[in-house]
Amino acid sequence: xxxxxxxxxxxVRPEVVDAMLPWLREGFGNPSSVYALGQRARAAVEKARERxxxxxxxxxASEIVFTSGGSESDVLxxxxxxxxxxxxxxxxxxxxxxxxxxxxAIRLLGSQLRRRGFEVVEIGCGADGAVSxxxxxxxxxxxxxxxxxxxxxxxxxxxxxxxxxxxxxxxxGALAHTDAVQSLGKMPVDVKALGVDLLALSGHKLNAPxxxxxxxxxxxxxxxxxxxxxxxxxxxxxxxxxAGIVALGLACExxxxxxxxxxxxxxxxxxxxxxxxxxIPGARLNGHPELRxxxxxHFSLAGxxxxxxxxxxxxxxxxxxxxxxxxxGASTPSHVLTAMGVDPKLATxxxxxxxxxxxxxxxxxxxxxxxxxxxxxxRAAAVPA
Amino acid sequence: MKVRVLAAMSGxxxxxxxxxxxxETHGRxxxxxxxxKLLARAETGFGCCGSPADVxxxxxxxxxxxxxxxxxxxxxxxxxxxxxxxxxxYLAGTTPNPCVECNRSVKFxxxxxxxxxxxxxxxxxxxxxxxxxxxxLKARDERxxxxxxxxxxxxxxxxxxxxxxxxxxxxxxxxxxxxxxxRTADKAESMETCFVPARDVRGFxxxxxxxxxxxxxxxxxxxxxxxxxxxxxxxLASYTVGQRKGLGLTSLAPLYVVRLEPxxxxxxxxxxxxxxxxxxxxxxxxxxxxVPAGSRRAEVRVRHxxxxxxxxxxxRADGRVSVRFDAPQxxxxxxxxxxxxxxxxVLGGGTILRGGLS
Numbered sequence: 001x002x003x004x005x006x007x008x009x010x011x012v013r014p015e016v017v018d019a020m021l022p023w024l025r026e027g028f029g030n031p032s033s034v035y036a037l038g039q040r041a042r043a044a045v046e047k048a049r050e051r052x053x054x055x056x057x058x059x060x061a062s063e064i065v066f067t068s069g070g071s072e073s074d075v076l077x078x079x080x081x082x083x084x085x086x087x088x089x090x091x092x093x094x095x096x097x098x099x100x101x102x103x104x105a106i107r108l109l110g111s112q113l114r115r116r117g118f119e120v121v122e123i124g125c126g127a128d129g130a131v132s133x134x135x136x137x138x139x140x141x142x143x144x145x146x147x148x149x150x151x152x153x154x155x156x157x158x159x160x161x162x163x164x165x166x167x168x169x170x171x172x173g174a175l176a177h178t179d180a181v182q183s184l185g186k187m188p189v190d191v192k193a194l195g196v197d198l199l200a201l202s203g204h205k206l207n208a209p210x211x212x213x214x215x216x217x218x219x220x221x222x223x224x225x226x227x228x229x230x231x232x233x234x235x236x237x238x239x240x241x242x243a244g245i246v247a248l249g250l251a252c253e254x255x256x257x258x259x260x261x262x263x264x265x266x267x268x269x270x271x272x273x274x275x276x277x278x279x280i281p282g283a284r285l286n287g288h289p290e291l292r293x294x295x296x297x298h299f300s301l302a303g304x305x306x307x308x309x310x311x312x313x314x315x316x317x318x319x320x321x322x323x324x325x326x327x328x329g330a331s332t333p334s335h336v337l338t339a340m341g342v343d344p345k346l347a348t349x350x351x352x353x354x355x356x357x358x359x360x361x362x363x364x365x366x367x368x369x370x371x372x373x374x375x376x377x378x379r380a381a382a383v384p385a
Numbered sequence: 386m387k388v389r390v391l392a393a394m395s396g397x398x399x400x401x402x403x404x405x406x407x408x409e410t411h412g413r414x415x416x417x418x419x420x421x422k423l424l425a426r427a428e429t430g431f432g433c434c435g436s437p438a439d440v441x442x443x444x445x446x447x448x449x450x451x452x453x454x455x456x457x458x459x460x461x462x463x464x465x466x467x468x469x470x471x472x473x474x475y476l477a478g479t480t481p482n483p484c485v486e487c488n489r490s491v492k493f494x495x496x497x498x499x500x501x502x503x504x505x506x507x508x509x510x511x512x513x514x515x516x517x518x519x520x521x522l523k524a525r526d527e528r529x530x531x532x533x534x535x536x537x538x539x540x541x542x543x544x545x546x547x548x549x550x551x552x553x554x555x556x557x558x559x560x561x562x563x564x565x566x567x568r569t570a571d572k573a574e575s576m577e578t579c580f581v582p583a584r585d586v587r588g589f590x591x592x593x594x595x596x597x598x599x600x601x602x603x604x605x606x607x608x609x610x611x612x613x614x615x616x617x618x619x620x621l622a623s624y625t626v627g628q629r630k631g632l633g634l635t636s637l638a639p640l641y642v643v644r645l646e647p648x649x650x651x652x653x654x655x656x657x658x659x660x661x662x663x664x665x666x667x668x669x670x671x672x673x674x675x676v677p678a679g680s681r682r683a684e685v686r687v688r689h690x691x692x693x694x695x696x697x698x699x700x701r702a703d704g705r706v707s708v709r710f711d712a713p714q715x716x717x718x719x720x721x722x723x724x725x726x727x728x729x730x731v732l733g734g735g736t737i738l739r740g741g742l743s
Contacts, residue, residue: 305458307456307457308502308503311457312504314453314455315389315417315453378502380498381501381502
């Protein structure tokens with residue numbers, strides 16, 4: 001199998017699996033328990049917290065709140081900050097500024113908060129897939145509770161002006177959140193350099209398992225918790241997922257140690273793939289040609305349905321995706337490409353290729369060997385418009 | 386590339402068993418389950434191919450059988466090739482047969498083309514029909530036979546079609562599904578037009594933008610064949626030739642719809658005998674194994690489950706076919722299919738034309 005969909009999820013590294021097992025077996029203690037069994041679990045969680053903090057340059061490990069994943073981290077950040085700021089300002093701060101290209105965790109929560117009385121402003125992006133920092137800044141005012149802009153887009157990989165948006169938020173006394181789920185482990189991400197108050201990350205995008213993530217909460221920032229309970233310093237209830245947290249911690253440490261080599265490896269693979277795909281007539285790259293994650297390439301191949309191409313490639317043992325993972329199979333243009341102004345027909349004729357840990361030149365070559373024929377056959381089968 | 390079979394799966398029991406039988410005969414690695422998403426709207430609330438509940442059933446059945454499953458979004462194609470012509474037919478005062486169009490343009494049209502692109506040599510469905518030596522044959526279970534809806538397949542399509550349940554009875558299919566532990570084993574059968582909610586054809590047609598101001602939805606007179614006005618109809622799109630119920634008339638003898646006259650927005654009714662036709666003309670004719678050289682004998686069905694009636698077919702120079710029945714047949718409806726049989730074999734068929742009945 002040739003797996004080229006690392007933005008959807010990643011394989012768990014064997015050493016990460018090994019590190020988890022003791023905490024699923026003999027080390028099953030509850031980190032809140034008084035006795036030694038619990039203390040050992042607590043120590044493992046705290047070590048993981050330090051490793052996670054180190055990957056993103058957090059000043060203190062206590063700024064890391066473990067969650068069940070990227071979506072929970074996003075929701076805790078946006079809803080937790082929005083309600084907290086709303087309450088602390090006696091309802092004066094009731095505006096959320098975000099973008100039209102966010103992950104559904106943010107987008108759908110935005111619609112829900114809008115129904116509950118918040119003013120939610122979604123800033124569009126340019127044809128290159130980047131949100132304009134100036135447009136973000138212009139929308140942020142004294143009534144803004146929180147600003148949320150993703151670090152890199154999950155579909156196109158295009159990098160977003162998070163530092164500028166965070167500075168604009170700070171100037172107006174609003175909190176700044178970034179969804180960095182797709183960026184961690186692929187490029188340097190530093191919370192101090194970005195100037196953000198909140199940052200969401202996910203384990204399974206980083207060669208740790210599904211079901212674990214974290215939210216960076218800058219010291220001094222208060223959030224209304226979503227899951228009440230005493231764990232995570234009252235910020236997130238529920239007994240800690242010790243094995244998952246240990247896995248995330250190790251994955252963060254490995255990512256930090258290997259970051260520059262991994263990024264260079266991914267970029268070389270991506271360039272190889274881009275050169276190959278763009279040789280196909282009617283192929284184009286979506287998003288900014290350079291200011292992207294090193295591992296992500298998003299293509300449109302005019303005259304076919306991207307979902308049908310994904311099926312054709314799967315039948316040959318190659319995994320890529322068309323738009324965001326969607327089980328319904330509906331071939332609808334993605335909100336990201338729509339925001340970029342891509343024609344709906346061309347937007348549905350798209351696939352995303354994302355490389356990562358374990359991807360080889362042979363994987364890229366196998367994909368490039370199969371793709372042109374699959375495209376040709378699907379174009380021949382397409383209904384004339 | 387491996388040779389595969391594409392199993393078109395609606396989420397019902399027949400196509401579930403069809404896929405399971407293929408997995409047994411061809412091997413699981415050679416079968417690909419596909420459910421077509423045919424409607425643009427996500428929620429349907431009734432059983433239509435590709436409604437979320439049916440997609441879920443098909444997926445779960447594939448998991449049980451151990452074959453991959455994909456959804457293919459064909460909503461645009463289905464709209465253009467099936468729904469729009471269906472509405473157009475009603476608005477023109479005829480009674481469409483969308484299942485024929487779906488088999489022609491969607492299942493053995495676009496899906497077949499897609500199957501080829503995916504390396505699948507065959508498209509299999511859960512239809513009750515058989516293919517043998519390139520001939521399309523009635524199902525072994527004649528009560529379930531669905532060849533009426535498949536007459537438009539030509540030799541090329543028949544060479545790539547498979548109907549694995551055509552050798553079984555419905556009871557055998559359900560027993561097979563139960564034995565295999567398929568969750569669709571006792572699922573109710575859908576008999577209505579799959580994309581029309583709650584059998585409300587009139588409501589469906591009326592809600593379409595192209596129906597705005599259409600005469601076929603306007604009230605008009607109901608007349609007897611001798612011209613007397615007997616009442617008022619609610620728009621011709623609500624009626625089909627041969628219909629008895631829902632006319633809102635009281636009379637001594639039962640009254641039937643004899644014909645629809647869109648030119649004057651008139652619904653003509655009469656005694657059952659007045660719906661009898663001695664002959665008809667079929668257009669948009671398709672032959673499974675080529676056009677016959679001249680007139681020939683055949684049995685003709687004018688609706689699903691109509692016992693095939695002996696007749697003489699005469700292909701005309703314009704491609705249409707004149708059908709003369711040995712004995713008059715009750716209520717052939719313009720827009721419906723006339724399907725030609727030679728015993729078990731389907732020779733072809735066409736659409737019953739307005740004005741061709743006598």
